[in-house]
Amino acid sequence: MSEENAFPLFEDCCLPFQIENQDIKGRVVRLGRSVNDILSKHNYPDHVNKLLGETLAFTALIGSLMKYEGILTTQLKGNGPFRVMVSDFLKETENGIGNIRGYAAFDDVMSDSDTLTDMFGEGGYLAITIDQGKFMERYQGIVKLEGETITQAAEEYFRSSEQLPTKVMLFCEKDEEGKWQAGAIMIQHFARSAVGEHSRDQQETEDHWNTAAILLGSLKKSELLDRNLSLQNLLIRLYHESGVRIFEHTDVAAGCRCSEEKIRTALSSLDMQELQDVADDGIITVTCDFCTKDHKFELAKLMH
Numbered sequence: 001m002s003e004e005n006a007f008p009l010f011e012d013c014c015l016p017f018q019i020e021n022q023d024i025k026g027r028v029v030r031l032g033r034s035v036n037d038i039l040s041k042h043n044y045p046d047h048v049n050k051l052l053g054e055t056l057a058f059t060a061l062i063g064s065l066m067k068y069e070g071i072l073t074t075q076l077k078g079n080g081p082f083r084v085m086v087s088d089f090l091k092e093t094e095n096g097i098g099n100i101r102g103y104a105a106f107d108d109v110m111s112d113s114d115t116l117t118d119m120f121g122e123g124g125y126l127a128i129t130i131d132q133g134k135f136m137e138r139y140q141g142i143v144k145l146e147g148e149t150i151t152q153a154a155e156e157y158f159r160s161s162e163q164l165p166t167k168v169m170l171f172c173e174k175d176e177e178g179k180w181q182a183g184a185i186m187i188q189h190f191a192r193s194a195v196g197e198h199s200r201d202q203q204e205t206e207d208h209w210n211t212a213a214i215l216l217g218s219l220k221k222s223e224l225l226d227r228n229l230s231l232q233n234l235l236i237r238l239y240h241e242s243g244v245r246i247f248e249h250t251d252v253a254a255g256c257r258c259s260e261e262k263i264r265t266a267l268s269s270l271d272m273q274e275l276q277d278v279a280d281d282g283i284i285t286v287t288c289d290f291c292t293k294d295h296k297f298e299l300a301k302l303m304h
């Protein structure tokens, strides 16, 4: 275990790891306060909270992979009762903290037994956008929503975008005190260059992957979400036989980027009639989809 991760990490952080002497890398994230802050601001039914919580955990898991300062956005869209679910992760290199936020827009005709395709309809898709500004070209990957769960959609995304064997597990649930928690863990068999590198025995490599995937599959929701089990100990419990190397973690917090200035700019593109139509007693209120904050503007001040 490296020096910087000698202290135990319990929640609101993402921890990368590698199985010793194998070509298998992974990451684990557990969200406590951050996901509860986000979900408790909205008044969504529990099965929507669960889906959004899993999406937030997945977004933090892959968002923390960004090398540079940037924003990773996960969007699920469709033409079913669920119109859109969005979450994004802002990585700031200055303080080393990742900020997540998210929201959902849906018609109230779903039940908790619905699968992902029931919710998003036949044309549903998952889109991941990575914008690292001047540092790297903008990237977008899209996969159709065909499975029953976000976990299946996430695995399909890795299969099509990175073409690396990947196993993902995502969980979100409410504890006895009514607080939301979410967790995500993934392992990936990373590609090796065939030239100039020692190539491991094919059979051994396959065996490693199968064992690691079976062990990951044995992880229970209660373990991934156990606040008293540090993420380091969780990984050691899973991969103690081969050993596990742990790298520097990323802290994750709930955070929104909405600003009065941005909304004012958007409002300035409307004409006077449109502004009057949305005003109430001379005040225009714009509610942020993500954090539900009300931004208020005086109509008289906007009109000149």
Ligand SMILES: [Zn+2]
Residues within 6 Å of the ligand: 256, 257, 258, 288, 289, 290, 291, 292, 293
């Ligand atoms: Zn906001």
